[in-house]
Amino acid sequence: MPTREPTIREMPPPPHIVGLQHFITYAEIDEILRSRSFRQGSHQESQPFFGRSLLTIDGDEHFERRRLEAPLFAKAALEYYEHTELIPLIGKTLEECRDNRGDDGIVRADLCVLLRTMLARIAAATTGIDGVDTPERTTAFREYVEQLGTGATVEWSTEDHDEVIRRILAVRDDFDRDFFASSVARRRALIEQFHQGEIERDELPVDLITMLYLHWNDDWDDGLPIREACLFLVAATQTTTHSVPHLIAHLDEWFETHPEDRARVTDREYIKRAAHEALRLHLPSPALLRIANEDVMLSNGKTIATDERVACLFTPANRDPNVFGPDAGEFNPYREVSSVKPWGLTFGGGEHICIGRTLVTGLSARTDNDEGTDGTLVNIASALYDAGIEIDPDDPPAYTEASHHDAYGRFPILLTKL
Amino acid sequence: MNEEQLHVTVDHLQCQGVGYCERVAPRVFRLGDDALSHVIDKHPPESEREAVEEAETLCPSRAIRY
Ligand code: HEM
Numbered sequence: 001m002p003t004r005e006p007t008i009r010e011m012p013p014p015p016h017i018v019g020l021q022h023f024i025t026y027a028e029i030d031e032i033l034r035s036r037s038f039r040q041g042s043h044q045e046s047q048p049f050f051g052r053s054l055l056t057i058d059g060d061e062h063f064e065r066r067r068l069e070a071p072l073f074a075k076a077a078l079e080y081y082e083h084t085e086l087i088p089l090i091g092k093t094l095e096e097c098r099d100n101r102g103d104d105g106i107v108r109a110d111l112c113v114l115l116r117t118m119l120a121r122i123a124a125a126t127t128g129i130d131g132v133d134t135p136e137r138t139t140a141f142r143e144y145v146e147q148l149g150t151g152a153t154v155e156w157s158t159e160d161h162d163e164v165i166r167r168i169l170a171v172r173d174d175f176d177r178d179f180f181a182s183s184v185a186r187r188r189a190l191i192e193q194f195h196q197g198e199i200e201r202d203e204l205p206v207d208l209i210t211m212l213y214l215h216w217n218d219d220w221d222d223g224l225p226i227r228e229a230c231l232f233l234v235a236a237t238q239t240t241t242h243s244v245p246h247l248i249a250h251l252d253e254w255f256e257t258h259p260e261d262r263a264r265v266t267d268r269e270y271i272k273r274a275a276h277e278a279l280r281l282h283l284p285s286p287a288l289l290r291i292a293n294e295d296v297m298l299s300n301g302k303t304i305a306t307d308e309r310v311a312c313l314f315t316p317a318n319r320d321p322n323v324f325g326p327d328a329g330e331f332n333p334y335r336e337v338s339s340v341k342p343w344g345l346t347f348g349g350g351e352h353i354c355i356g357r358t359l360v361t362g363l364s365a366r367t368d369n370d371e372g373t374d375g376t377l378v379n380i381a382s383a384l385y386d387a388g389i390e391i392d393p394d395d396p397p398a399y400t401e402a403s404h405h406d407a408y409g410r411f412p413i414l415l416t417k418l
Numbered sequence: 419m420n421e422e423q424l425h426v427t428v429d430h431l432q433c434q435g436v437g438y439c440e441r442v443a444p445r446v447f448r449l450g451d452d453a454l455s456h457v458i459d460k461h462p463p464e465s466e467r468e469a470v471e472e473a474e475t476l477c478p479s480r481a482i483r484y
């Protein structure tokens with residue numbers, strides 16, 4: 001029997017944060033993220049990709065941008081998006097897998113590739129990129145987003161950083177030519193029609209690009225929309241693609257010791273709780289950096305000097321027994337937490353807290369509530385269980401070699417009910 | 419207008435003290451020393467409706483009801 005990687009992996013801190021003061025408890029990180037005495041400290045080298053985007057600006061400029069983009073995540077927008085875009089896109093992507101039926105009649109797929117395809121389409125819809133439809137176009141788009149992701153996280157790269165930036169800027173020009181420019185042109189024409197009174201406001205698409213051009217700010221440079229779009233594309237795809245395989249791996253392991261729970265995969269409330277645990281244990285962004293605007297003393301007496309850059313390590317904080325109980329390092333879909341979010345600090349905190357969180361985890365606290373949405377994680381996992389997902393017993397999942405991260409690089413599955 | 423009167427609440431189990439609400443609707447919300455948002459006017463006048471609606475949308479924790 002081939003051996004499986006451990007579902008909980010010990011990770012050394014990534015090299016670019018060595019030498020910085022580290023914070024590892026839930027309370028101190030929460031305090032730093034919420035404090036107005038700090039500013040964004042991540043993504044300093046990746047400015048050509050994320051510069052002046054929502055993630056890298058602070059203070060009033062950040063607040064105004066957040067106000068501008070928040071309507072994308074309003075209740076009505078999320079409901080529209082989940083029912084009109086997300087659920088059909090998940091179904092379409094699974095349908096395409098039917099072409100990979102083996103001689104034994106079973107459909108096989110790599111969950112990592114499947115998720116990247118689904119998420120590329122989902123991210124294209126929220127960002128406002130047209131033409132991500134056929135499998136060929138989706139693959140081309142997905143590859144662009146993956147490359148842009150490499151540029152946006154150049155700080156973590158083991159290659160020469162200047163070389164990475166040069167290469168990925170050229171890739172971005174191709175992305176502009178193949179997808180971005182025409183998507184912008186279509187939206188600008190619609191906005192013009194709206195200004196001329198030819199169409200109503202609610203006939204405009206609900207996506208980031210439309211929002212930016214509808215509320216254009218003359219202080220922005222012409223390159224801002226593509227950088228903001230890159231942020232949305234990378235932030236939306238890489239994170240969810242990271243989380244779903246962990247959810248499936250944990251549930252598979254849990255069912256071995258709790259076989260009575262296996263039938264509960266059709267229970268969306270159960271999947272939601274399991275998803276919160278997977279989010280808590282496996283962070284797509286395991287470390288966030290902040291810079292102090294002034295000398296700071298935290299409630300626990302630790303001090304940070306003006307302009308000092310500090311690293312907040314989320315993995316230990318999200319396994320803090322003082323917050324999540326004595327079994328904090330383990331997966332338990334029945335965990336009850338009070339006073340903090342069940343996913344802990346996975347979506348960050350303070351002003352830069354993830355703007356897309358409600359897309360991922362849904363609006364309603366419970367899934368049996370007609371109001372609101374269940375979010376991408378529950379919808380994707382439920383669709384996978386409906387399709388009869390099983391981890392391929394002959395070809396176990398493996399972590400990617402390319403990163404310190406606990407990210408799966410390949411995750412072969414069977415879809416026995418397709 | 420025959421809109422129902424506003425009745426604003428913040429769910430303290432959800433609030434993460436980000437404070438966006440106070441910035442868009444300072445007459446209705448105030449961030450306390452406990453790092454939670456407190457409703458200082460539960461029934462604000464109709465003129466505050468737009469600000470309260472915006473606070474609800476901006477709130478990353480979806481803690482606001484009205
Ligand atoms: C599992 C899913 C996700 C996780 C774990 C996640 C995590 C995070 C974290 C930790 C931050 C804070 C970064 C910082 O403070 O420096 C963040 C910010 C952000 N996320 Fe997410 N994210 C997820 C999904 C999404 C999605 C689906 C979108 C877009 C539709 C998105 C868009 C953003 C944006 C635009 C920011 C910047 C917000 C700001 O700086 O104000 N994320 N995310």
Ligand code: SF4
Binds near residue numbers: 476477
């Ligand atoms: S915006 Fe929401 S999370 Fe932030 S303080 Fe107000 S109610 Fe709390």
